[in-house]
Ligand SMILES: Nc1ncnc2c1ncn2[C@@H]1O[C@H](COP(=O)(O)OP(=O)(O)O)[C@@H](O)[C@H]1O
């Protein structure tokens with residue numbers, strides 16, 4: 001277990017500091033959210049629907065701009081206008097609830113595209129990397145399939161491989177198993193567990209309490225745009241916090 | 253679910269209805285006091301008559317030993333040399349006046365209808381390319397983040413869609429054409445491209461907006477910039493969705509091209525009008541012109557259908 005109080009600051013990969021997000025329609029989706037994420041750490045975020053989990057995750061790779069506060073990635077301020085946001089995004093991968101694979105590309109093509117266009121890898125180099133990654137997520141025999149020919153679980157594993165192809169420093173997961181049939185949840189969680197074991201820094205929004213218990217270094221509870229609680233899994237799931245109790249009572 | 257037999261029955265009834273319609277047209281044609289002369293049309297499509305070679309100046313015909321014909325002009329200039337001919341009309345030493353037929357060449361040439369068809373194809377094809385360029389450009393501007401771009405694109409689309417093509421052709425030819433010294437053909441191409449481009453822009457915009465926002469987010473979160481995401485992720489999907497409406501727009505373009513005859517471009521329609529007055533066969537000419545338009549539009553439909561098939565590999 002990483003004790004972040006005694007770690008030097010450079011161990012912190014992502015530092016969110018008093019982040020506020022107010023949407024143009026006036027919705028105050030994030031209220032002074034602060035969270036430090038260490039290198040190699042797995043942080044699971046849980047909370048009711050509409051509590052701002054997705055919004056928070058999306059601010060971490062600037063798919064969503066923030067209204068106030070700041071976010072440091074490897075000590076680079078994302079809110080600084082001089083920061084090259086495209087370069088930042090290559091360092092923070094994102095896996096979406098609805099996969100968002102590119103339907104006009106095969107599994108291999110999906111994984112190869114960004115390395116070729118953004119990292120300027122040669123076609124052979126990108127292909128070799130994509131093959132290795134698809135092999136790692138257990139899709140060696142599905143490389144030339146289009147997404148429409150893949151099951152949800154397979155699509156999500158391609159999406160993970162696609163993010164990994166950019167060799168990110170951290171991966172963000174927004175309810176990666178919520179759109180899946182129950183029998184496919186396991187295969188995706190297994191890939192994520194493997195990544196965690198290999199030391200990937202991960203921020204995971206999920207309702208899979210088992211995953212949180214087993215894999216998370218810390219569990220975060222959000223409600224109504226606030227970060228309510230931040231604990232190790234053992235302490236988290238034994239917490240007497242009334243708002244958390246109410247939420248867990250509803251989902252379990 | 254349609255059964256096989258009801259499909260065949262449907263085809264059968266269709267054929268009967270078409271046969272009735274066609275024979276109706278045929279008998280209507282018989283009843284009116286009109287003698288059909290389809291054969292008169294041929295020379296206007298492909299002219300197989302030999303054609304005349306005429307003298308350009310007054311002079312004397314000279315046929316040398318090798319059979320080469322030349323005309324030595326009365327005053328100073330270089331002789332007119334005719335290398336290739338099939339029958340000689342003038343003989344060695346004949347006095348020739350300007351405009352005299354001195355020889356003939358056999359073989360066929362295209363008649364005015366075929367030439368008009370070629371002009372229609374050429375003007376449509378060139379306009380199509382520029383219309384696509386304009387349409388993609390303004391379609392992209394329409395969904396761009398900058399308000400200036402969006403306003404410019406909306407203005408273009410609304411102004412062009414809100415005014416008749418015929419008026420636009422006149423404005424382009426008489427006003428813009430005069431300012432920039434454009435010839436008829438260029439003015440015609442410009443008017444058609446600008447007109448069709450506005451519709452293509454709307455089709456492209458709709459195509460881009462039909463791609464789920466998650467696609468742009470996935471592309472951006474992989475580090476692609478806006479242009480890369482558009483080029484490699486959004487547009488390839490948008491184009492596939494825009495092919496059917498684009499096909500319709502391109503077919504309209506071919507038909508709309510008939511309007512350029514008002515600025516004296518001899519396209520298929522104008523050729524038709526000219527041939528009618530020369531051949532005294534108006535029905536035959538207009539049926540033929542309609543059929544030729546159908547062939548061109550049908551060919552284009554076929555090409556786009558093939559393209560659609562190829563792009564649907566990922567479905
Ligand atoms: N683009 C948006 N515009 C306005 N309000 C939004 C937008 N996206 C999310 N919200 C609002 O922000 C709040 C948090 O949403 P979200 O982060 O999606 O919650 P969660 O992922 O926890 O379910 C919700 O009240 C939602 O309605």
Ligand SMILES: [Mg+2]
Pocket residue numbers: 053054055175
């Ligand atoms: Mg969400």
